[in-house]
Amino acid sequence: MWELTKSFRFEAAHSLSGTTFGAASEEIHGHSFRAEVTVRGTPDPKTGMVVDLGLLQRAIEEVRLTLDHKYLNKIEALGTPTLENLSRFVWERLAHIGKLTRVSVHRDSCNESCTYYGPQG
Numbered sequence: 674m675w676e677l678t679k680s681f682r683f684e685a686a687h688s689l690s691g692t693t694f695g696a697a698s699e700e701i702h703g704h705s706f707r708a709e710v711t712v713r714g715t716p717d718p719k720t721g722m723v724v725d726l727g728l729l730q731r732a733i734e735e736v737r738l739t740l741d742h743k744y745l746n747k748i749e750a751l752g753t754p755t756l757e758n759l760s761r762f763v764w765e766r767l768a769h770i771g772k773l774t775r776v777s778v779h780r781d782s783c784n785e786s787c788t789y790y791g792p793q794g
Contacts, residue, residue, distance in 0.1 A: 728770065
């Protein structure tokens with residue numbers, strides 16, 4: 674069994690109310706995000722690949738363009754723009770590409786990340 678991981682980056686702004694950070698979180702502010710998408714499987718005997726990286730890159734680029742340089746609060750399908758919801762959002766948009774095992778979204782400048790392992794059940 675193999676796991677293949679592809680990363681991408683995006684810059685985005687958001688605001689979060691009701692956190693212990695108070696006004697600092699409630700004001701519109703931005704972050705540099707790094708996301709990692711991991712697919713698990715056995716390489717295809719003909720191609721030697723778990724997933725075609727070109728196809729994965731195209732799918733990731735669509736998601737990246739949806740998020741990059743955007744105000745995340747305006748993306749209705751995202752919900753509250755937390756790391757938790759960002760990782761779920763990316764998963765849902767890439768689930769068709771192969772057997773996803775996890776999606777992680779990082780805010781490296783804050784030393785924070787969240788990993789989503791897919792829906793339960």
